[in-house]
Amino acid sequence: MINPVLARELRERMRTGRAFVVIGVFLALLILTVFLVYQGRQSTGVIEFDLARQTQLGRDLYEWVLFVMLALVLFFVPGLTAGAIAGERERQTLLPLQVTLLRPRSILIGKVLAGMSFLVLLLVAAVPVTVVSYLLGGFRLIDGLKGLLAVVIVAILHTTMVASLSAFTRRVQTATLLAYGFTALLVLLGPLMYVTMGIADSSHGNDQANPPAVLVAVNPFSVVADITTGATSTGESNPLRAIRSGVAEAKANNNDSWFAWFPEDDIGARFRLVNDGPSGLPAWVVGLAGMTLLAGGMAALATRRLRTPAEVER
Amino acid sequence: MSEHVDGEVMVELLEPEELPGEVADGPELAVRATGLTKRYGTLVAVDRMDLAVPRGSIFGLIGPNGAGKSTTFAMMATLLRPTAGSIEVMGANPAHKPRTVRRRMGYMPDSLGVYDNLRVDEYLEFFAASYGIPRAEWPELVGGLLELVDLAVKRTAMVNSLSRGMKQRLSLARALVHDPELLVLDEPASGLDPRARVELRELLRSLNGMGKTIVIASHILAELEEMCSDVAIMEAGRLLASGPPRQILQQLGGARSIRVRFADGTAETFTVADDADQASLLRRLVVDDERDVVEFIEESGGLEQLFMSLTEGIVQ
Known part of the structure; x- marks a missing residue:
């Protein structure tokens, strides 16, 4: 039997016009991105019957679409999912649900799956827009699919985190604010810490040590940027390429960890997961692993929060 | 019940x-x-x-x-x-x-x-x-x-x-x-x-x-x-x-009030202790006194009276 919470959520979501508005806005912004990038390159004469430049445009378009798609997903998920459990509390429907035979984890799974299903629908709807850049060439199909898959996985993990956060508030408004704050931290905290630690390092007078690259790796944009490294590294600059360069630089510098400040050098070694050496893991693997751990931990806490006080005390 | x-x-x-x-x-x-x-x-x-x-x-x-x-x-x-x-x-x-x-x-x-x-x-x-x-x-x-x-x-x-x-x-x-x-x-x-x-x-x-x-x-x-x-x-x-x-x-010892209305338009209130007392009142009025009773109603506040008798309005 399909998870009852999932079935009900999907029914409610698709019944309100909000879902179609979100899909419409999402697609419109992606199409606008394609249009603006295309127009921008055309006005600089980049694509005039030059196959190499056309493929470069295809690559650029793809990376822009991927970047905007991820940014939109990160923007829409808190708005769509923050009320998952807080909404149940606010409209006082959680109590009747808790006295049914549904287990707390089923309630959370239903909520997360509903959010994921909608996101997958959103991303599938965006495939035709991505195909435009593929038709121009510049990247392999497998690279294109890898990028899309990375966005889907990051979106799923982000949905899990936001739905879990929702279990800790009683009001949808609070939950939404919390979710946006959390998303901002997820995106900005690591890079900011990396930069801050770098500055602290240089002021310390030991320029040979660098902050651990894991700080920039556990980041939605880094994951997507790093996983799409394959095809080209040349061409017009775009946000995804800039992020990729930043992650690559952090990886290259990671061998001299910031933690080498400490007397015992082996402390630093623990933080050198992300490096260019043969034993180093790719940044996207570390990033996804970090986000999965975070999402899993948050989901476990949310499940506990969804138990009735009687079950918690048991 | x-x-x-x-x-x-x-x-x-x-x-x-x-x-x-x-x-x-x-x-x-x-x-x-x-x-x-x-x-x-x-x-x-x-x-x-x-x-x-x-x-x-x-x-x-x-x-x-x-x-x-x-x-x-x-x-x-x-x-x-x-x-x-x-x-x-x-x-x-x-x-x-x-x-x-x-x-x-x-x-x-x-x-x-x-x-x-x-x-x-x-x-x-x-x-x-x-x-x-x-x-x-x-x-x-x-x-x-x-x-x-x-x-x-x-x-x-x-x-x-x-x-x-x-x-x-x-x-x-x-x-x-x-x-x-x-x-x-x-x-x-x-x-x-x-x-x-x-x-x-x-x-x-x-x-x-x-x-x-x-x-x-x-x-x-x-x-x-x-x-x-x-x-x-x-x-x-x-x-x-x-x-x-x-x-x-x-058990509280609460007496019941019975309001009786007669055919001549007058009304009286009686106090009874229990069901037996209530039955004997009715018998006395109708049989012994031969009065024309048109209404015989227990007036006690029932649960309300009980509630008021027991509670003191304590709020935690």
């Missing part, structure tokens, strides 16, 4: 220092609490309560706001764990076997939580699924429940289009979706207009007639008096009295 426990009328008038005391035992009880206590820090929400709800009864839990009624219900409904004492619902401990209790009990909290973007039938189907009822059974189940709560004509209406009274009935149908033996209803008539209250009362009587035990909390004492076979009165977390209302009144 009161002879539920081994043929004996069970009436308890408890002084706080007597608690916890003996309560009726055995499988005839739908709910049995012994020394039930719930504390939140220094606040004692429920204080050493002994409660026995006979199976097949309509049991009213009465008390002012903050008396501990909802906390007691939450402990029955597997939502809260007692700080001390024990409680059994349909023979199972809600804290240890919540799913067993949930299978046999339907709970309607005092808040009216419904999903506005669902149709009435979808709403009930959702809860049927949440109780693991096979999909093939849903149409018949939902149809039957909607007939029972008189919402059959609203089957495909959106929940948000229903009146408050209809939503209350829908909530009741939700609590019945898994055919529980025990219904725990927290203030089900709150906010209802007089017609909706009457309809709800009739519905609860029908459910009781179907063999379901109903435990109900309400502020509308007159309504409970008409409906309940047994009551328990709470104040400041303590159970003050429990049993059939008339029996409690008698």
Whole structure:
């Protein structure tokens, strides 16, 4: 039997016009991105019957679409999912649900799956827009699919985190604010810490040590940027390429960890997961692993929060 | 209606220092609490309560706001764990076997939580699924429940289009979706207009007639008096009295006022101690004095009088 919470959520979501508005806005912004990038390159004469430049445009378009798609997903998920459990509390429907035979984890799974299903629908709807850049060439199909898959996985993990956060508030408004704050931290905290630690390092007078690259790796944009490294590294600059360069630089510098400040050098070694050496893991693997751990931990806490006080005390 | 426990009328008038005391035992009880206590820090929400709800009864839990009624219900409904004492619902401990209790009990909290973007039938189907009822059974189940709560004509209406009274009935149908033996209803008539209250009362009587035990909390004492076979009165977390209302009144030594109106238009009020006294008054007036009695009404406040006699207006 399909998870009852999932079935009900999907029914409610698709019944309100909000879902179609979100899909419409999402697609419109992606199409606008394609249009603006295309127009921008055309006005600089980049694509005039030059196959190499056309493929470069295809690559650029793809990376822009991927970047905007991820940014939109990160923007829409808190708005769509923050009320998952807080909404149940606010409209006082959680109590009747808790006295049914549904287990707390089923309630959370239903909520997360509903959010994921909608996101997958959103991303599938965006495939035709991505195909435009593929038709121009510049990247392999497998690279294109890898990028899309990375966005889907990051979106799923982000949905899990936001739905879990929702279990800790009683009001949808609070939950939404919390979710946006959390998303901002997820995106900005690591890079900011990396930069801050770098500055602290240089002021310390030991320029040979660098902050651990894991700080920039556990980041939605880094994951997507790093996983799409394959095809080209040349061409017009775009946000995804800039992020990729930043992650690559952090990886290259990671061998001299910031933690080498400490007397015992082996402390630093623990933080050198992300490096260019043969034993180093790719940044996207570390990033996804970090986000999965975070999402899993948050989901476990949310499940506990969804138990009735009687079950918690048991 | 009161002879539920081994043929004996069970009436308890408890002084706080007597608690916890003996309560009726055995499988005839739908709910049995012994020394039930719930504390939140220094606040004692429920204080050493002994409660026995006979199976097949309509049991009213009465008390002012903050008396501990909802906390007691939450402990029955597997939502809260007692700080001390024990409680059994349909023979199972809600804290240890919540799913067993949930299978046999339907709970309607005092808040009216419904999903506005669902149709009435979808709403009930959702809860049927949440109780693991096979999909093939849903149409018949939902149809039957909607007939029972008189919402059959609203089957495909959106929940948000229903009146408050209809939503209350829908909530009741939700609590019945898994055919529980025990219904725990927290203030089900709150906010209802007089017609909706009457309809709800009739519905609860029908459910009781179907063999379901109903435990109900309400502020509308007159309504409970008409409906309940047994009551328990709470104040400041303590159970003050429990049993059939008339029996409690008698134990309290409360005399009844009888208002008699005669054919000549005059009226007099008499005081009687009990049923026998009341019967002899009527016989004396009609047979001995040969007066033309056109109205003979017990004027006692009933449950209200009982409630006022027992409670002191203590607020926690």
